[in-house]
Structures are given as structure tokens and as C-alpha cells.
Amino acid sequence: MMPAAPPRPLRSALFVPAAKPRALEKSAGLAVDALIFDLEDSAAREEKEGARERLAAQLAALPDGGPFRVARVNALGEGGAEDIAALSGLGAVLLPKVESAAMLAALDEGLTGAGAPEALELWAMVETPRGILAAQEIAAARLSRPVGALVVGPNDIVLSTGIRLSPGRPELVPWLMQVVLAAKAAGVAVLDGVYNDFRDAEGLARECAQARALGFAGKTLIHPNQIGAANAAFAPSAGEIAAAERIVAAFALPAHAGRGVISLDGRMVERLHLEEARALLAFRDRLEN
Ligand SMILES: CC(C)(COP(=O)(O)OP(=O)(O)OC[C@H]1O[C@@H](n2cnc3c(N)ncnc32)[C@H](O)[C@@H]1OP(=O)(O)O)[C@@H](O)C(=O)NCCC(=O)NCCSC(=O)C[C@H](O)C(=O)O
Numbered sequence: 001m002m003p004a005a006p007p008r009p010l011r012s013a014l015f016v017p018a019a020k021p022r023a024l025e026k027s028a029g030l031a032v033d034a035l036i037f038d039l040e041d042s043a044a045r046e047e048k049e050g051a052r053e054r055l056a057a058q059l060a061a062l063p064d065g066g067p068f069r070v071a072r073v074n075a076l077g078e079g080g081a082e083d084i085a086a087l088s089g090l091g092a093v094l095l096p097k098v099e100s101a102a103m104l105a106a107l108d109e110g111l112t113g114a115g116a117p118e119a120l121e122l123w124a125m126v127e128t129p130r131g132i133l134a135a136q137e138i139a140a141a142r143l144s145r146p147v148g149a150l151v152v153g154p155n156d157i158v159l160s161t162g163i164r165l166s167p168g169r170p171e172l173v174p175w176l177m178q179v180v181l182a183a184k185a186a187g188v189a190v191l192d193g194v195y196n197d198f199r200d201a202e203g204l205a206r207e208c209a210q211a212r213a214l215g216f217a218g219k220t221l222i223h224p225n226q227i228g229a230a231n232a233a234f235a236p237s238a239g240e241i242a243a244a245e246r247i248v249a250a251f252a253l254p255a256h257a258g259r260g261v262i263s264l265d266g267r268m269v270e271r272l273h274l275e276e277a278r279a280l281l282a283f284r285d286r287l288e289n
């Protein structure tokens with residue numbers, strides 16, 4: 001069987017407010033895996049039209065290559081239809097406050113009407129109680145375009161539920177895991193929400209480490225100074241690479257040929273661990289190339 005191709009790196013996904021010309025300009029030179037150009041919450045009502053026009057012009061002028069490009073549009077009845085009609089040159093469109101597969105289907109239909117390519121991915125923000133409960137059907141939606149990622153929105157979750165977060169956000173973890181599980185079951189990428197205290201490097205590093213342990217592929221960000229921490233946290237560490245290389249080398253020994261399970265450093269290692277090790281090394285290679 002051919003090994004699966006390593007996933008597209010989405011360790012860091014920076015929200016870039018399209019209402020801010022300097023931020024848009026600056027985004028072109030950042031070492032980030034994905035840029036999420038924002039037309040929703042970071043643009044005030046009176047700024048939205050200008051932000052849309054500015055973003056459309058920037059996307060049209062950008063050369064091929066570079067970070068994966070996403071636009072977070074407004075809700076379809078609140079300017080989103082105009083947003084998708086105006087934009088091109090994107091890898092994905094991110095719809096806020098998705099609460100059902102039908103909402104993604106409406107986006108898909110709107111994109112078709114606007115002549116968007118079929119490869120354009122649909123990304124969904126899961127950030128309301130109904131959205132969390134519907135995460136499974138949202139991730140598994142079968143539409144004319146692929147559902148590429150679920151993105152958690154902790155600010156809206158806090159707003160819409162009234163929870164009060166304490167350090168380590170234990171109040172949120174069960175809901176995060178519900179979204180992660182829905183995404184994994186559907187084979188869709190899942191990104192953690194933003195960390196608002198953009199000058200708190202230690203807090204961000206802790207939250208990135210937690211998000212990786214919970215199964216997220218990466219973290220959405222609000223400031224360029226958060227990119228390095230996310231890129232480091234969601235990449236294989238030196239220790240993980242060394243351990244993966246030992247597993248691959250151990251299974252390659254003639255004495256272990258055809259064995260389903262071996263003993264390595266006092267631990268049971270099965271072929272599923274070999275697959276996991278190979279996937280980790282392939283992802284490392286993809287990051288390096
Ligand atoms: C958070 C900020 C408002 C902070 O702004 P500011 O204090 O002005 O930052 P700095 O002076 O430190 O900025 C330094 C330079 O970096 C550029 N910059 C800042 N942020 C960005 C960015 N996101 N993308 C690109 N460039 C950025 C500044 O222009 C400065 O450049 P220079 O002049 O050359 O020095 C601000 O960072 C910001 O607006 N961040 C993004 C806010 C946003 O997009 N919010 C919406 C997404 S988050 C969300 O919606 C949450 C979710 O939905 C949920 O529910 O949880």
C-alpha cells in the first residue's frame with residue numbers, strides 16, 4: 001500500500017485584518033503556513049466594503065506560491081455573498097459561525113454561482129453551542145467542494161455560553177475535543193482558536209503545546225509575533241524525530257523482518273507505530289522542502 005501523502009502544514013494560520021492596509025502589506029513577507037484574510041469581526045461595518053476591495057486587489061496581485069490563502073468572509077446574508085463574488089486566488093473560504101452542513105452547502109452553492117474553482121476548500125468556524133453540537137455533520141458534509149478544515153472560535157464560544165475561562169482553559173477542553181473528534185472522523189484538518197494575549201509568549205507556548213496534545217494540527221493567530229511559537233509547537237520535536245528514526249531502523253533489521261511486534265528500549269512497538277513513525281518523518285521532510 002502506498003503511504004498517504006503528508007498533510008498540508010497548517011501549524012500557524014494568521015488572521016490578517018483586511019481593514020488594515022499595513023497588516024495586509026506586512027502579511028506578504030511572513031513565514032506562516034496559512035494566512036486567513038479577515039473580512040468579518042476585525043472589520044467594522046463601515047470598513048467592510050473598503051476591506052473587501054483592498055483584499056481583492058491584493059489577492060489579484062500576489063504571485064503563486066507562499067502560504068495557503070484563506071479568506072474569512074461575512075455570513076452569507078450579511079455581505080458574505082458580495083465577499084465571495086469579489087475574491088479570487090484563494091485556497092479556501094472560511095465561513096464564520098457554522099451551525100449545520102446546510103450552511104456550508106449554501107456557501108458551496110454561492111461559490112459555484114460566483115464561478116469559483118471546484119478545488120477551493122470550504123472551511124468552517126465552529127464557535128457556537130449549535131456549531132459544536134453539529135461539528136460531526138459539518139465535518140462530514142459531502143458537497144461539490146471539499147471541507148478542508150474546522151476552526152475553533154473560543155471568543156465566540158465564551159460569548160455565547162457565558163463560561164469563564166481559567167488558566168489552561170479546562171472549561172473549554174470537552175468542547176474542543178468534541179470538535180477534534182468530529183474532524184478526525186471525517187479526515188478533516190482541525191485548528192485551535194486564537195490566544196488573545198499576544199504579548200504573553202509563555203502563555204502562548206503553553207496553549208500551543210496543549211493544543212497539539214489535544215490533536216489539533218495548528219493554531220490560529222492574531223499577531224505576527226505568535227508565528228514562531230506555533231510553527232515550533234506543531235512541528236515534530238528533535239526527540240520525536242529521533243524516536244521515529246529508531247523505530248524505522250529497528251523494523252529494518254533482518255531479525256525483525258516480517259514481525260508484527262518487536263521490543264525496543266523496553267517497550268512494545270507494533271507496525272502501527274512504524275506507520276506513525278514514517279508519517280512523522282514524512283511530515284518533517286515536507287516542512288524542510
Ligand atoms: C491585536 C492587534 C490589534 C494588535 O495591534 P497592534 O498593537 O497595532 O500591533 P503591533 O503594533 O504590535 O503590530 C506590529 C506590526 O505587526 C503588524 N501586524 C499586527 N497584527 C498583524 C496581523 N494580524 N497580520 C499582519 N500584520 C500584523 C502591524 O501592522 C505592525 O506592522 P509595522 O507597522 O510594520 O510594525 C493586531 O495584531 C490585530 O489586528 N490582529 C488581528 C485581529 C483579527 O484579525 N481579529 C479577528 C480574528 S480573531 C477571531 O475572530 C476570533 C474567533 O472568531 C473567535 O471567536 O475566537
Ligand SMILES: [Mg+2]
Binds near residue numbers: 153156
Ligand atoms: Mg468568532
